[in-house]
Amino acid sequence: MRARLLEVGDLHAYYGKSHILHGATFSVGEGEIVSLLGRNGVGRSTTIKAIMGDVPPKGSIRFKGEQIAGLKPHQIARKGLGYVPETRDIFPALTVRQNLMLGEKGGKGARRWTMPDMFGMFPRLEERADTPGGVLSGGEQQMLTICRTLMGDPDLIMIDEPTEGLSPLMVEHVGRLLEEIAKRGVAILLVEQKLAIALRISKRLYVMGHGKIVYEGTPAALEAASAIRKEWLEV
Template identity: 70%
Template sequence: MAALLEIKDLHAYYGKSHVLHGVDLQVGEGEIVSLLGRNGVGRSTTVKSTMGQVDVTGSIKFKGEEISGLKAFEIAYKGLGYVPENRDVFPTLTVEQNLILGEKNGKGAKKKPRWTLDDMYQMFPRLKERQHTAAGVLSGGEQQMLTLCRTLMGDPDLIMIDEPTEGLAPKIVDLVAEYLKALKNRGISILLVEQKLAIAMEISQRVYVMGHGAIVFEGTPDDLRANAAIRKEWLEV
C-alpha cells in the first residue's frame, strides 16, 4: 500500500521543551490508522506538527512531497484536513455558513469537489435541521459533527481527527464511528487520535501507541489485543 502520509524522525518543540522524540509513522491510501496513548504523551502534538503548527525537525511527506516548514493553509490546500480537539466552530455564523467557509476555492481547488452541502446533510440530518442556527448554541455533539463536516468540505485526501468522541454521549460516539467508516469507504484516509480503545480497535486497520513522545508499538488491532504488556504499560489507567 502506498504511503499517503509519511513521518520520519520527527522531533517537536514548544520553546525549549522537547515534546516529540523521533516519531516514525505512516498512513496508507484508504486506510484508517489510530494513534493511541494516555493524555500528555504527544499524540495531539504529532498531528499539530504535521499541520505546520509546531516547530519541528525531521521529515513529513504527504503524497511524496516534503511539507515540513509549510504554513497550515498551504498544507490544507495540498489535501490534508485537520479536525482539532477543541471543535473550532465560528460561533456567530450559522451551521450552513460554517460549512460554506470550509469549501476549497481558488488556488489549489480541484475541479469538482467530492462533497457537497447535501452530502453533509444526508450524513448528519441533525445538521440540516440546524442549518440556520448559530453554531455557538449547538450541543457538543452537534459542534463535533459540524467541525468534521466543515473540514470535509475542503475535499481532503487524508483527514487527521483529534479526539472526536471526547465528551460525547454513547449514541453520538457510535454515530461518529459509523461516519469515519463511511469516509474510508469514499476513499479518504484517516489518522485518528483517540482515547476510546474500543472504537479505535473496531475501525482501524493499524494502530500506533505513543509513550513519552515516542512510538512504543505499531501493529494491527489484533496484534495489540494479543499484547497485554503494552496495553498495561501504556494504555490502561
C-alpha cells in the same frame, strides 16, 4: 507494499523550550484508517499539529511523496490534508451553513463531498442550518467540525479526540461517520482515548509513549498484547 500517503520520519517538536516529540516515525496509506493511541501528554495532539504546521516540526514529513515540513498551515491544507482539532473550534457567531462554506477552499474541480451529502448524513445539521454554530450541542458541534473539514475535500483527515465528552449514541454516530469517510477513499489518522472505537474501525494502530512510537500493530495484535496495553495505555 502500497504507496504511503503520509510518511513521517524522525519527527521532533517543541513547545517553547520543552521537547515534546522525540523522533516519531510512522505512516498512513491511502484510504487507510490508522489510530494514534497513548495516554494524555505523550504527544499525540502535538504530532498532528506538527504535521499541520501549527507547531514548528523538525524531521521529515512527506505527503503524496512531497516534503511538507516547513510549509504554512494553509499551504499544507491545500495539499489535501484536513485537520479536526480537539477543541472543535466552531465559528460560534456563524451559522451551520456558513461554517460548512468556510470548509471549502474555493478551488475548482469535482469534490468528494457536497453540502447535501453532509445534510444527508446528518439531517440534524440541515434542520439547524441557519442557527449559529455556537448554540449546537457538543455532539452536533463535533459532527459540524468533521463535516466542515470534509468540505475541503482532504485526502487524509486527521481527527483529534472526536468522541471526547460525547454520549454513547453520539460516539456510535461518529464511528459510523469515520467508516463512511474511509469508504469514500479518504484516509484517516485518528487520535483516540477510547480503545473500543479505535480497535473497531482502525486497520492499524500506533501506540505512543514519551514522544515516540512504542508499538505498531493491527487491532487484533494489540488486543493480544496485554503487556503493551498495560504499560502504555491502561491507567
